[in-house]
Structures are given as structure tokens and as C-alpha cells.
Amino acid sequence: MFIDRMAIEGFRNFCMLEAAFARGINVITGGNAQGKTNLLEAIFYLSNAKSFRIRGDKDLVGFDCGFARIEGDVSSELRETNIEVKLYKDRRRQIFINGVKQSSAAEMPKRLGVVLFCPEDLEIIRDGAAARRRFMDLAISQLRHKYALALSEYNRLYEHKTRILKDWREKPSLLEILDDFSLKMAKISAELIYYRASWCERLGEEAAKIHSDISGVGEKLRLKYKTVSTVGDPSEKKPSELLPLLLRHQEEHRRAELDSGLCLSGAHKDDIEIYIDGSEARSFASQGQVRTAALSLKLAEREISRADRGEAPVLLLDDVLSELDARRQDFVLNKICGGQVFITCCEDKSAMQRMGDRLFFMKNGKLSF
Numbered sequence: 001m002f003i004d005r006m007a008i009e010g011f012r013n014f015c016m017l018e019a020a021f022a023r024g025i026n027v028i029t030g031g032n033a034q035g036k037t038n039l040l041e042a043i044f045y046l047s048n049a050k051s052f053r054i055r056g057d058k059d060l061v062g063f064d065c066g067f068a069r070i071e072g073d074v075s076s077e078l079r080e081t082n083i084e085v086k087l088y089k090d091r092r093r094q095i096f097i098n099g100v101k102q103s104s105a106a107e108m109p110k111r112l113g114v115v116l117f118c119p120e121d122l123e124i125i126r127d128g129a130a131a132r133r134r135f136m137d138l139a140i141s142q143l144r145h146k147y148a149l150a151l152s153e154y155n156r157l158y159e160h161k162t163r164i165l166k167d168w169r170e171k172p173s174l175l176e177i178l179d180d181f182s183l184k185m186a187k188i189s190a191e192l193i194y195y196r197a198s199w200c201e202r203l204g205e206e207a208a209k210i211h212s213d214i215s216g217v218g219e220k221l222r223l224k225y226k227t228v229s230t231v232g233d234p235s236e237k238k239p240s241e242l243l244p245l246l247l248r249h250q251e252e253h254r255r256a257e258l259d260s261g262l263c264l265s266g267a268h269k270d271d272i273e274i275y276i277d278g279s280e281a282r283s284f285a286s287q288g289q290v291r292t293a294a295l296s297l298k299l300a301e302r303e304i305s306r307a308d309r310g311e312a313p314v315l316l317l318d319d320v321l322s323e324l325d326a327r328r329q330d331f332v333l334n335k336i337c338g339g340q341v342f343i344t345c346c347e348d349k350s351a352m353q354r355m356g357d358r359l360f361f362m363k364n365g366k367l368s369f
């Protein structure tokens with residue numbers, strides 16, 4: 001998949017930006033706070049219909065602008081697509097595919113696949129479980145619209161159930177609807193866990209190969225998807241088999257949920273456990289090892305996306321290559337050849353500038369080359 005051209009207006013610090021991109025490596029250099037990450041954010045939005053930095057659209061619109069517009073021409077083996085979004089500070093965004101107004105964002109990740117790798121991802125091994133859930137939720141949502149819908153419904157139910165658990169003492173009638181919420185959450189948890197378990201299994205296979213290659217000494221990376229205790233090993237269990245196990249866990253935690261006011265049972269506490277040569281990486285791995293593992297996870301995400309789509313998604317590397325040593329940089333650059341890549345880096349990283357197929361310079365929201 002390739003983004004051949006983009007036009008951006010009123011988004012972040014871009015007044016009016018138009019550019020044609022290479023179908024290979026696009027390197028964007030420039031000083032600090034000039035708009036390099038903003039450009040990747042605009043590309044990311046065309047696929048995911050959201051930012052990777054903030055929630056909501058309001059702050060994406062330029063300070064002095066009434067609205068923002070991001071538009072791009074995307075080529076894939078199947079078709080050519082023009083994707084356009086208009087963002088407003090005070091009303092709902094509009095999405096157009098080939099000029100046709102869309103009632104939802106469902107088509108966007110199908111037309112444009114994007115995998116982002118930013119410096120925060122290098123912490124993914126040692127971060128809290130929420131970071132790893134975000135990683136898998138975003139990656140699976142890109143590939144499976146049904147998953148994205150289930151996840152957003154789950155989050156809605158979760159917030160509602162949490163409110164019930166907080167307020168039931170003042171309003172005991174709320175308890176009448178509690179079990180209904182719990183049942184709905186268990187049903188959706190079963191779906192989420194089913195998708196996550198199979199995605200994690202694929203991720204584990206790909207990441208292990210990559211990790212072993214980068215480490216050079218055949219280190220063994222192993223991933224284990226961890227969900228509620230009654231489920232045990234979720235792999236190869238269908239949602240219908242997961243549901244009774246989830247309901248049992250809920251039942252066992254019902255009293256504790258009422259006492260604590262917290263939602264203690266469901267897919268919102270899941271995690272990916274990561275082991276290197278048998279030891280849990282979070283606690284025992286060196287700085288170099290956790291970086292290699294993080295890199296392996298992200299490159300594995302790209303491999304899964306590529307296999308699923310039948311072509312490589314666009315890869316966005318935000319300031320991340322300069323964080324890696326020369327050997328890991330070389331590994332990444334060799335591994336990613338074939339697809340379109342956007343790399344941002346500071347002006348002085350001349351090595352990175354040399355390898356680009358097209359070199360851009362970002363200054364104060366203006367792109368030149």
C-alpha cells in the first residue's frame with residue numbers, strides 16, 4: 001500500500017501542505033517542533049480515524065483555523081482510493097471515500113493500512129499492561145472491523161458498569177440492571193479474548209523469529225496472552241467455550257466488585273506476558289534485550305498486517321531509528337524493504353538522510369524537498 005499524494009489544511013501547525021511521496025523510504029528531517037510528528041499523525045488518522053497522541057479531534061485543528069482537512073491518494077493492489085477527512089472543533093467530523101460521504105470510519109483501515117513505531121513503543125515491555133492492551137487493540141482493530149466495534153461497545157459497558165458499582169449504595173435499584181451489564185460484558189469479553197488469543201499466537205511466532213535474528217545469539221522470545229484466571233489457556237477456545245468460564249469468574253468476583261466499587265472481571269485487565277529465554281522480560285531483561293523485544297513486536301505486527309492484507313502496510317517510524325544502535329538500525333532497514341516507509345529524524349542524522357528515496361525538510365509546518 002502506498003500513499004502517493006497528500007493535501008493537508010488547517011491540521012496542527014500546517015496551514016496548507018501538499019506533497020507527493022516516494023513508494024519507498026521517505027525521510028522527513030527538521031528541527032524540533034516543526035511538524036514532523038504532526039505529518040505522521042495525519043497519515044495515521046487517514047487509516048485509524050484517530051490520533052495516536054490525543055483523544056478527540058478538537059485539538060488537531062490548527063489554533064487559528066476553523067476546520068482541518070486531511071486528504072490522501074492511496075494505491076493498493078486492489079484499487080486506488082481517495083480518503084478525505086474534515087475535522088471541526090465544535091461538530092462531528094466528516095469522512096469521504098472517493099468523494100462519497102461515509103456514515104462510519106469502517107472503510108478507512110481497509111483502504112489504508114498503517115503501522116506506527118514511536119519512541120514510547122520501545123518501553124512496551126516494561127510499561128504497564130494498559131500499553132500492551134493498547135498495542136494489541138489497535139493492531140487488531142486495523143485488521144478486523146468487528147473487533148473494533150466489539151471493543152468500543154465493551155468500553156461503553158465498562159464505564160456504565162463501573163458507575164453502577166460506584167453508585168449502588170446510594171441507589172440500590174441500580175443492582176437490578178447490574179447482572180444484565182455483566183452478562184453483556186462477558187459475551188463481548190469472549191469475542192475479544194478469542195481474537196486477541198489468535199492474534200497473539202501469530203505475533204509470538206513472528207516476533208520470536210525476528211528477535212532471534214536481531215539478537216544474533218538465538219535468544220528465544222516467547223509471548224503468552226493472559227486473561228481472566230478461569231479461562232486458563234485461551235488458545236483454540238471458541239467464544240462459546242470461553243463464555244461459561246468468564247461467567248464463572250464474574251460470579252466468583254461479584255461480591256468483591258460490589259465491595260470495592262471496581263469492575264474486576266473481564267477482558268479489560270488482560271496482558272501479554274513476554275519471556276526471553278524463559279525469564280519474564282519485564283523484570284529480568286537488560287535494556288538492550290527489552291529494546292530488541294519491542295522492535296520484534298512492532299516488526300511482527302507489520303508482518304501480520306502484511307500477511308493479512310496480502311501487501312505491506314505503510315510503516316511510520318517516528319524518531320525511533322535514531323534511538324537504536326547501528327546494528328539494529330540496519331536490521332530494521334533490511335527487514336522493511338519492499339513497502340512504503342515514512343521516517344522522521346532530526347536534521348543532524350545524516351546517515352538516515354542518505355538512505356531515503358525521497359528526502360523532505362520540515363520547517364514551521366512547511367514541507368520542502
Ligand SMILES: Nc1ncnc2c1ncn2[C@@H]1O[C@H](COP(=O)(O)OP(=O)(O)O)[C@@H](O)[C@H]1O
Pocket residue numbers: 011012013014030031032033034035036037038039059060061062063064362
Ligand atoms: N492544534 C495546533 N495548532 C497549531 N499548532 C499546533 C497544534 N498542535 C500542535 N501544534 C504545534 O506543532 C508543533 C509540534 O509539532 P511536532 O510535529 O510534534 O514536532 P516535531 O517536528 O518535533 O515532531 C509545535 O510547535 C506545536 O505548537
Ligand SMILES: [Mg+2]
Pocket residue numbers: 036037038319
Ligand atoms: Mg516529533
